[in-house]
Amino acid sequence: MPQTLEEMSEKQKQFFNDGAEGWMDRIYRNPETGRHDLHQKAFDRLFAMLPLKPGDHVLDAGCGSGVLVPMVLERITPSGILYELDFAEKMIEVNRNHHKEENIRFLVADAEQAPLEDASCDVVVCFSCFPHFHDKQAAVRTFCRILKPGGSLVVSHFDSREDINKRHASCREVMHDHLPDQNEMRYLVRKAALDVTVFIDEPGFYCMLARKR
Numbered sequence: 205m206p207q208t209l210e211e212m213s214e215k216q217k218q219f220f221n222d223g224a225e226g227w228m229d230r231i232y233r234n235p236e237t238g239r240h241d242l243h244q245k246a247f248d249r250l251f252a253m254l255p256l257k258p259g260d261h262v263l264d265a266g267c268g269s270g271v272l273v274p275m276v277l278e279r280i281t282p283s284g285i286l287y288e289l290d291f292a293e294k295m296i297e298v299n300r301n302h303h304k305e306e307n308i309r310f311l312v313a314d315a316e317q318a319p320l321e322d323a324s325c326d327v328v329v330c331f332s333c334f335p336h337f338h339d340k341q342a343a344v345r346t347f348c349r350i351l352k353p354g355g356s357l358v359v360s361h362f363d364s365r366e367d368i369n370k371r372h373a374s375c376r377e378v379m380h381d382h383l384p385d386q387n388e389m390r391y392l393v394r395k396a397a398l399d400v401t402v403f404i405d406e407p408g409f410y411c412m413l414a415r416k417r
Contacts, residue, residue, distance in 0.1 A: 212380060213338060219377035220268070221294035227269045240271065246362045246409060250331075251275055253402065253411060255356050259283040260326040263350060265315045265343075266290055266333025270299035273308070276329070282307055287325070289318055316342040323352045330359045335372060335381040341392055348396040351416045357398055359389070361410040368410070383410070 223230070232240040256262065256279035264272050267288040276286050288303075289311040290296050300310050313319055315330075315337050328347040337343040347357050361368055361383070369382045384392065390400055393414040402413040 215377055216336065216381070217292050220290075220292035224269055224292060224294040224298045227295070227298070228271060232271055243362050247275060249409065250360055250411060251279070253413065254279075254327065254329070254358060256280055256327060261285045261287070261324060263287045263289060263318065263320065263325045263328045263347070265318065265328055265330045265347070266336060267299060267331075268292075268295045268333070270303050272329065272331055273299070273303045273305075277305060277307070280307075285309060287311060287320060289313060289315065291315070314338075316346055318346050318350060320350045322349050323355075325350050326352055326355050328355070328357045330357070332361050334359045334361075335368060335383045336378065340384065341395065344392050344396045344398070348398055348416055353416055355416045357393065357412075357414045357416070359410075359412045362408060364407050364410055365405050367407070 228240055232242050234240070234242040256276065258281040260280045261284060262276055262280060264276065264286060267290050270288060273286065273288065280286065285307050287309045288296065288299055291312065291314045293312045296310050296312050311319060316339050328351060334340070344357070351357065363371070365383045365385065372378045372381050386403060386405060389412055393400055397417050398414040399417060400412060400414045402411060404411045
């Protein structure tokens with residue numbers, strides 16, 4: 205019997221909660237250095253593109269255990285605010301335990317219902333999470349609402365769309381979580397009053413930047 209959306213969502217959430225404690229080590233730990241710098245060149249490339257500056261308010265949507273936190277905080281400085289949002293409460297718990305800075309706000313919620321005020325953020329970052337949003341159009345509309353005029357939405361992965369979707373298809377808990385093709389992504393953001401300024405989809409790197417009108 206087919207699973208309901210609610211059943212799929214609960215299994216997906218359980219998958220991320222179960223993996224939260226060792227997520228950083230499994231995905232980002234470099235066996236050669238012992239640090240979480242396995243993808244450092246890709247992170248450097250990504251952050252060279254992000255329009256972050258001191259004092260910015262940033263939403264890290266689908267933040268997981270917080271791999272982006274140090275890199276974002278370095279750029280927005282203590283004068284900025286970083287919102288770490290994830291629907292998996294265990295991910296937020298692990299994130300909070302590792303990041304004690306006073307200018308971080310931790311939020312447990314679905315991206316589609318992100319509890320932030322209108323025009324409250326300069327940048328919204330969706331790193332390695334967009335396929336997992338069940339209602340992608342609703343999520344993009346929410347991000348647009350949260351962004352200030354001229355603010356930026358960033359969707360990024362360290363794989364091509366094709367490789368992301370192949371990997372997810374092989375995992376039962378996230379087998380339905382696919383990244384839309386370029387035409388659909390452009391349609392989603394355009395419908396939400398955002399304009400794509402950068403679109404890269406190549407082996408080992410995916411990045412879409414869109415600007416709120």
